[in-house]
Amino acid sequence: MRGRPLLYTSYEDEQALLPTWTKRIAVLVLLVFLAILIPFGLVPGFRFLGEGDWMTLLGLAAIFAIGALGLHILSGLGGQVSLGHAFFMGVGAYTAAALGGPSGKALVGLGLPMWVWLPAAGLVAALVGVLVAPTAVRVRGIYLAIVTLGLVFIGLWLWINLGSVTGGSQSGRRFPNLEFRLWGEEGDPIVDLTADSVWVGVEVRGEVKTYLFLLALLIVFAVVAKNIQRTRTGRAFMAIRDRDVAAEVMGVADTRNKALAFAISSFYAGVCGALWASFIGLIIPEAFNLLLSVQFLAILLIGGLGTVTGTLLGATFVILLPRLVRDFTELLGDTAQGDGLFAGIADLVVATELDDFGLISTLPGTSPGLTVFQFNLILYGILLIVFLIFEPLGLFGIWIRIKNYWRTWPFSY
């Protein structure tokens, strides 16, 4: 079939994970880039990504990508809009804390190793998902969005009142470390993902190790999500999304598949919550709020609803955006201190002094203009609207358009 990449001669070929050699090589190159070249700073121009807090941010992006993949299965494939993702993340995080966290005076923590608490976080969240499903599958559309919104509020009430597990309102607790142990708390762990060490003669920093671990997990979860999508289960989800009554008539069990989508999605969310909490180290119960859920929906929509690639792109974009905005604001602030045309333009955008006019303020505390945090949130909102109106397929749609342009270049089609 060389030279005719769009010609498939069998159904299996079309459904393959990586149907063409181009894709296989591209994915391999991308993996080498992400797993070796970036963390060890081997690519000129991208060295900064392996340094400082960029590694942490990329790790965070991997965690959010896992959670977003869960929502992708529920909303992207199953067509069920859920605002309750933060609730299931909370279930996962506090399961991890209760099983693997350090025990304290008033805190529950069994100190079990990661190979227990990480799967348990996902399983408990999935179980809660199944328990919620009877209510959730009865309602559709907007009603479902509000039921799942209610879950977030019920979750917040639970977390604040379950002080012995969560550490209580506004104080929070410490979560288990990301480290490999066989059993027990004594002695050094086999692999400590947060400390620097030397592997096969190469010095590896703690952040790099955490990042590599999270990247490996993400690859596993992404392949599973992709496999769900291209097999019977995923096709059932999509059939229900497109027309549930028609799907039921054809023999696709509506209720059972919706509940299954909920369970799988909650499993992903639980693992994501446990990883997030352990990665950050200390989280207050109020963190599992509506804004967190909205962030996952934003990832899905900005990336491109219904595609695994888009979900991964969206997670990277949404997590890196605040950092880019901060850097850009700092750059503008520096420019505004200088002279010339650019300084004038920059001065209009940022406020560097108390009585200064500007859209964004770089000063701490009370000052004119928006804070960088507020500006980030507003930018989220604007980006969401712009993507929804002008590019409903999100970043994935942009990628497809670029690809199609070059596929037939120099002809227009």
Add this chain to the structure above:
Amino acid sequence: MTILLILYQAEAQTALEKFADTTASGLALGAIYALLALGLVMIYKATQVLNFAHGALAALGAYFAAYFFVTLNFPGRYLEWAPETLQWALSGLVAIALTAVVGYVVERLTIQPMIGEPLFAVVMITIALDIIIRNVTNDLIGQATRPLKTPWGTDVVDLGLFTIAKTEIATIVVTIVTLVLVALFFRTRTGVAMRATAFDQEAAMAQGINAARIFAIAWVIGAALAAVGGIFSSLFPRSGGVTVNATAFFVFRALPAVVIGGLDSIIGAVLGGFMVGLAERYAGAYLIGDTWSFLGGGFSAILPYLLMMGVLLVRPYGLFGTEEIRRV
């Protein structure tokens, strides 16, 4: 809140007085939920979209009211001969009109291009709008609190069995008037066109209804109702001033109230609002003490949602909502 609590404790109450007092304050609270719920139903009935930006618009309206009445005293400064109540009402009307303009602009820019798009996308747009308007309003309000005074101040009327604040009476009156106006509106030509558009956009357009205009009208009225709700939720005894969080807090309880009543039912929204308000006050008055200590703090915040889930288990489209008939 605190003032009311002190009032409760001032004298030993009989069981009947306690019940009457709780019912009155529950109805007053429910009136605010009902007001906010009316705006949500308005937009839902016309566009089949639940407006998640309602809370942000309500806070913006309350901010405008505080700005015009307290900060600028507009238009009161030109009408010094007029009684203070009239000045207050005029400032409120200016604020409501301004919020309606914001609603119109927002609808033209973001909702209009989405006509015919999937519901999920439009709902996400309203969530994005909520984030934007909320942060802008937060920035407008600033660090200092914005008190929203009323001519009635903290006056309380004693009706024998129970006491009720004058602002609460005003809230209940305004809710009933708004309810009647909205119900009458849906009987006018535009209102019927709105219902037709909500039922089937394409069929309505084929009948010569201008769907874009209907959407704009719905959002203007919805934003105006949001401002009314926002203003009354920021008055004594609910809150000392205008804050986005306080208003959002009310709207997040009005949401389940709308669902309990059925998303497209005006009567349902108002009854749902009163139900949630009463349930919250009864829970606050009777579910206290050692027996109920396992409920912990903040239980009243989730009570509306528990009520809603209970109702949805029995009636998936709310108490008065139209059941959707699905065909292949």
